[in-house]
Amino acid sequence: MKVLVAYASSEGQTRKIARWISDRIADSGHSVELASVADAAGIDFGRFDRVILAASIHVGHYQRAFTDFVSTEAKNMRGTQVLFLSISLAAAGHDAEDWTGLDRVLSDFCAATGWTPDKTEQIAGAYKPSQYDVFRRFVMRRIVAAKDPQAELDADKEYTDWQRLAEEVDDWLGL
Ligand SMILES: Cc1cc2nc3c(=O)[nH]c(=O)nc-3n(C[C@H](O)[C@H](O)[C@H](O)COP(=O)(O)O)c2cc1C
Known part of the structure; x- marks a missing residue:
C-alpha cells in the first residue's frame, strides 16, 4: 500500500x-x-x-x-x-x-x-506558549487556565x- x-x-x-x-x-x-x-x-x-x-x-x-x-x-x-x-x-x-x-x-x-x-x-x-507571540500567549493562557486548571501555563503541554x-x-x- x-x-x-x-x-x-x-x-x-x-x-x-x-x-x-x-x-x-x-x-x-x-x-x-x-x-x-x-x-x-x-x-x-x-x-x-x-x-x-x-x-x-x-x-x-x-x-x-x-x-x-x-x-x-x-x-x-x-x-x-x-x-x-x-x-x-x-x-x-x-x-x-x-x-x-x-x-x-x-x-x-x-x-x-x-x-x-x-x-x-x-x-x-498541544498548548505551546514557547511558540506564541505576546498576544497569542495572553489569549491561550486564559483558555488553557479555564479548561485545564492543572496546566503549568508557562510550559508547553501535549494533549x-x-x-x-x-x-x-x-x-x-x-x-
Ligand atoms: C491563536 C490560536 C488560536 C487557536 N484557536 C483554537 C480554536 O479556535 N479552537 C481550538 O479547539 N483550538 C484552537 N487553538 C489550539 C490549536 O488548534 C492547537 O494548539 C493545535 O495543536 C495547533 O496545531 P499546530 O501546532 O499544528 O498549529 C488555537 C491555538 C492558537 C495558538
Whole structure:
C-alpha cells in the first residue's frame, strides 16, 4: 500500500503528528510520502492507495493554506480514500459546546471547499506558549487556565492521545 500524508501546521504539533503517523506506516512495511500542503500542491493522487490530510484549528478555522489546497485539489481527490485529522485543543476535553464547535468548523470547511472527507477524526493537539507571540500567549493562557486548571501555563503541554491516534489510523488503513 502507498499512502500520502499531507499536513498544515502553525506551531508544529500537526507536523509532529503527521511525521509520527508516517513513521508508523513505514514501520509496518508500507510506502509513505510525507509533505506539507505547500509541497503537495499539484500532486498526482492516483499514485496513492490512501491519503491522510491533517490540519489544525486557529480561531475557528483551519489554515488558509490547507483550505486553498483542498479547494484546488478536491476534484483530483475524487476516487481516492481520504482520512482527515482535525487537530485542536477543543478535542482535548469533553465540553459538549466545544465539540459542537468542532462539528461547525468542519461543516463550514466542507461547505467552503466543496469537499467532504471519507472519514474525520478529531484529535487533541498541544498548548505551546514557547511558540506564541505576546498576544497569542495572553489569549491561550486564559483558555488553557479555564479548561485545564492543572496546566503549568508557562510550559508547553501535549494533549495528543498517541495511542488513540494509532488505533484510529491503523483501523482506517487496515494495518
Ligand atoms: C491563536 C490560536 C488560536 C487557536 N484557536 C483554537 C480554536 O479556535 N479552537 C481550538 O479547539 N483550538 C484552537 N487553538 C489550539 C490549536 O488548534 C492547537 O494548539 C493545535 O495543536 C495547533 O496545531 P499546530 O501546532 O499544528 O498549529 C488555537 C491555538 C492558537 C495558538
